Amino acid sequence: MNFFTVNNDGLLTYTNINDARLSEHIQPGRNLWVEYADDSAVPFVQACLQALHDRTYIMLETNYIPEEIRWRMHIYPTEGGLAIYCINISRESQTQADEQPVSIPPLTGLRWISNLQFVVYTLNSIQHYIIRKDVESAVHYLASFSRLIRGVLTDTESGKIRLADELEMIRLYLQLEQIHTDDAFTWHIYFSSQLNSYRWIPAWIILPLLAHKTMASHGRPNNGKAMLNITIIENQDYISIKIDDSRSAPEPEIYQAIPAALMDRMQAEGVSLQQEAGSILTLYIPSQPETKEI
Incomplete structure (x- = not known):
């Protein structure tokens, strides 16, 4: 033994x-x-x-x-x-x-987010704060990491997630990405105050795509501080998610490298992906029928 x-x-x-x-x-x-x-x-x-x-x-x-x-x-x-x-x-x-x-249970979300690299990077960064005896930062980021992992492990058998929950996990993910890149980029999420953040969307599409673009940008030189802007526009039949990421290489390099499993899931859920100028990708996500909670 x-x-x-x-x-x-x-x-x-x-x-x-x-x-x-x-x-x-x-x-x-x-x-x-x-x-x-x-x-x-x-x-x-x-x-x-x-x-x-x-x-x-x-x-x-x-x-x-x-x-x-x-x-x-x-x-x-x-x-x-x-x-x-x-x-x-x-x-x-x-x-x-x-x-x-x-x-x-299959930790599909966790594997799509990071393939363990994100977990290792984050824990090493938190360890750095502990070694420096920066207790406040260590506790803050450990709490963020715990909340993100808890969200990833949440039961998603229905294949759907509230938009508000998806946005919260994106926020936690980007905060943690910032600590092990030494704040090499800034990020913003834009949406209307009228956005219905409690509507259902397909789970494990927005965050895995964002994580894929983030991992692909690691090690790329930036002139000045990079920017990541996410813009959410709501329509009656769909939600558009525009990801403008100056950290990434120009398309179509990133688009072509998107994992096949993620592309298959997007196709199965009726999600379309449009390339725009530079490093901009836009997701068009169809509305999901409301589910009555008991």
């Missing part, structure tokens, strides 16, 4: 590792989210994030593909983070290596 603990930022605080193949990854002082940022470890990191968020025990069985080892993870929330028992069960299980954990 292998045992280790991590704090809320993913830093390993204690390790007792008996498996040599695991010891190269699990060492005190390392960041668990960074060590396990590759695709094969996504279920494990998702389970850890969910245990932190829900403050509940999770048992996960998954394969770590490079060594073709099957692990059983017992993940317990603690006062300061997580305690994890890790057991090699390769001999007792011959299930397929890509089997998904049955105890964890």
Whole structure:
């Protein structure tokens, strides 16, 4: 059996590792989210994030593909983070290596937002505030991060979300993006005071597209401070969302790189995407029928 603990930022605080193949990854002082940022470890990191968020025990069985080892993870929330028992069960299980954990719902929104990069960047930035003993900033951004993850994990089986909730998650996401880019850009969201922010729209379209454009802009040089403007216009049959992002490369480079899964979802929901001059994209989102809440 292998045992280790991590704090809320993913830093390993204690390790007792008996498996040599695991010891190269699990060492005190390392960041668990960074060590396990590759695709094969996504279920494990998702389970850890969910245990932190829900403050509940999770048992996960998954394969770590490079060594073709099957692990059983017992993940317990603690006062300061997580305690994890890790057991090699390769001999007792011959299930397929890509089997998904049955105890964890698919975190579609989280994977579309960041593919773990955003999570790692944000936690590293918060850790920086902690090291500098800037408690106020650390607490503020931890609260924002927690609220965003809570929103991502909210049940969206209906495939719909209130516009107000989507706008709140966009606001939290952009605030967190600013901290690990050292405020390299400013952003504004414009809409009429008459906007019906309680109308339903398809979930996981606006924010994933915005996150995709943001990730594509990382590392691009900017002359001065970049600007991101989001303009929302409401019509009877649809809502238009204009994203004017000076951080991004000129179209069509960004448009062509939009993930196929996101394009498929947009098509399924009847959402159209229009390219305009420079780095402007406009989404046209059809209105969703109202749902009576019980």
